[in-house]
Amino acid sequence: MSNLQAVTDDNFETEVLKSDKPVLVDFWAEWCGPCRQVGPILDELNSEHGEKLTFVKLNVDENPVTASNARVSGIPTLNVYQGGEVVKQIVGARPKSVLLKELADYIG
Template sequence: MGAMSAVTDAEFESQVLKADKPVLVDFWAEWCGPCRQVSPILDEIASTHGEKMTFLKMNVDENPVTPSSYRVTGIPTINVYSGGEVVKSIVGAKPKASLLNELKDFLG
């Protein structure tokens, strides 16, 4: 799974909510086709823009608590957190240009 590290329910608060820069969390599952489509795109964006924001992924099957608390009902869901709050939510697989456009405020 490339450039993005995994985050668990147990680590979510320390790695995401208390982070000192924006954090993108990709909520995904092994069985999700669109998740597999968007994963390499996010890896590319992470390798290019990793200094501006942290890129993490969370397997919703292995970590049900966090997705449930943020009402993640469809995957892939990509949430951007800043200052402990969700500041952007992108649902569904999107092409790289579209994702970059949605994330431009955080990538500088």
């Protein structure tokens, strides 16, 4: 389970779309095994790179409007938002080394 700050349908625009730095949103659900695998990795990345990239999570079952608007069809989906737009999307669980490469433009 991840310790990242949770965002909701209500605060997604303020916390993510209007953020002045890039934000990685972990779209997840309680029942999703791969989501539970990637959660601790995102916690580590947040500890190591949180000053450059904000890490948050959004439960797709509890916040269907945002998940639908983001066109999330499989979870975990990791979207990086910058300036209110999706600039990177990673679908499925990945090892930490792969995520570091995928996110290098934002945490490098």
